[in-house]
Amino acid sequence: VRTKDSFYEVHLGEKILREFCERNVMSFQKADQIIVITDENVWNIHKEYFNKNFSLPYKIHLVPNGESCKTFESYFDVQTFLLQENCSRNSILLAFGGGAIGDLTGFVAATFMRGISFYQIPTTILAHDSAVGGKTAINHPNGKNMIGAFYQPSEVLYDFHFLQTLPKNEVRSGLAEVIKHALISNEAWVHDFFLLPSIDAIQKDELLVWLEKGIRVKAHIVELDEKEQSFRKFLNFGHTYGHAIEASIGYGKITHGEAVMIGMIPALMLSEIRGKLEKGYARKVFNLAIKLDYNFHHVLNCSFEQLASFMLKDKKTTNGELHFALLEKIGEPFVKIISMEDVKKCDELLRDWIM
Ligand code: NAD
Ligand code: ZN
Structure with a gap:
């Protein structure tokens, strides 16, 4: 690096x-x-x-x-x-x-x-x-x-x-950031995850390849923008809503990655509306996350108002404007200012999917 x-x-x-x-x-x-x-x-x-x-x-x-x-x-x-x-x-x-x-x-x-x-x-x-x-x-x-x-x-x-020796919830937590690295960098790689029948089916060798790929994605972005002035913001994909979930549920009660997995769904929904992401992709990734046993019921324990107040406090928010990392398509991240009304619509849709 x-x-x-x-x-x-x-x-x-x-x-x-x-x-x-x-x-x-x-x-x-x-x-x-x-x-x-x-x-x-x-x-x-x-x-x-x-x-x-x-x-x-x-x-x-x-x-x-x-x-x-x-x-x-x-x-x-x-x-x-x-x-x-x-x-x-x-x-x-x-x-x-x-x-x-x-x-x-x-x-x-x-x-x-x-x-x-x-x-x-x-x-x-x-x-x-x-x-x-x-x-x-x-x-x-x-x-x-x-x-x-x-x-x-x-x-x-x-x-x-x-x-x-990692417990299952920590495997799930880490895997979410691996999936994030795939979503922001390479469609073929995302396909590997869709093929997974369950989290227990991940082979060690396969995981090691993914970790190397993830590190390369991260290192490349850090080299372009160490201090998060531009490209590094792409790594926040899933983190605006995810951090709000993590803060609302309480740190330690949900792992960072599990919250990020939840946060990636609204980010994918917004990418379908504000980017050119193929329609239905957010639902596909939601189904994948359910298959991998991510627990979305946490969302139902937070009110949108609570989440909104945390999103407004986020380091990525300036002058009340939400800066969301989104995908133009898989592997092509960009940052867009998003209104709270748009986030609310995605939040409502996500709650429908969970129930
Ligand atoms: P963690 O460091 O909180 O560890 C989670 C738990 O796993 C701990 O109880 C720990 O004791 C245990 N553990 C660690 N290694 C183990 C092992 N090999 N076997 C069994 N148990 C083990 O969790 P984490 O998910 O690695 O890290 C989360 C932290 O990373 C958060 O504070 C987050 O803010 C931070 N983070 C930082 C960056 C960054 O760029 N600096 C990026 C993402 C996350
Ligand atoms: Zn993270």
Whole structure:
């Protein structure tokens, strides 16, 4: 991934943690400290494998599982730990976990002593998206990801070994972002998903190919527009309505990707009206999502007024105008200003489909 000020590699494969350690041994030995930031879940399940393959001395700092680590308190705790351990500009952080760990660790790395190196070691399917691109953040009680920085990692090491232990809802969460990458980039690839009889039918090799493709889509867009001035907005496909669902239901009560899957349906409906997307495509993807066991009943637990108020607070909304990433057709995203009335019509149609 090449951005204006940085260049880094993304390595993918099965059982590649040891190679990662060997490849970076010079940089790691030069560092005065290596600090691994992870959560209890990931650490309990994978510490043995980690220790077997990561042979350099390191210290570990555990934070709360999942989204609950993206708070000011955890951020402050990590900074305190780094200071107590006498870390310096010359120390290195390893973000070992899902997207939440990556976002927190990246933001700590961006701000500790005005910036130190960090490496992403993602352990979820969703993190094929979040570990690449350099968006780092923590949450504020008034809004998710409201405090953060663009800060690129030194390398991304995606060892598929970790994915085997993911619970089903996390597989579904990650798969939604994979499907998003397919919808915004390549019609033939979307076809692969239509052929799936169920989420359990996904073959490991097939998933690995999709993850590589997803990373390429993400990396390409980030290279064109690191700071989200233009093309990077396409990656928000499904996220305007999706974030509103996530916020209304409550973070942690629905996974990010499951909310995005829901959010992609109104975005596809709008693409049929405002873009040239083939009529009936939104319904086709809705049927696919039902087949893959995405739970749309969450929508019925939120009023449209509630969703609308969250959409108006979204970072993508300016002067009350909703900026929606839509599809001209599959593989051709664009951004369009959409009225709340139009979103309401799609919301009503979606509720009809669910009931
Ligand atoms: P997560 O990091 O919240 O992890 C979900 C749960 O899975 C946690 O309980 C974790 O302990 C557990 N887990 C992680 N790896 C596991 C494994 N291998 N086996 C078993 N359990 C495991 O979830 P996520 O979906 O990876 O990330 C979501 C976060 O990513 C959100 O905070 C979202 O805002 C962020 N995100 C960031 C970007 C970005 O560009 N920076 C993009 C998308 C999402
Ligand atoms: Zn997302």
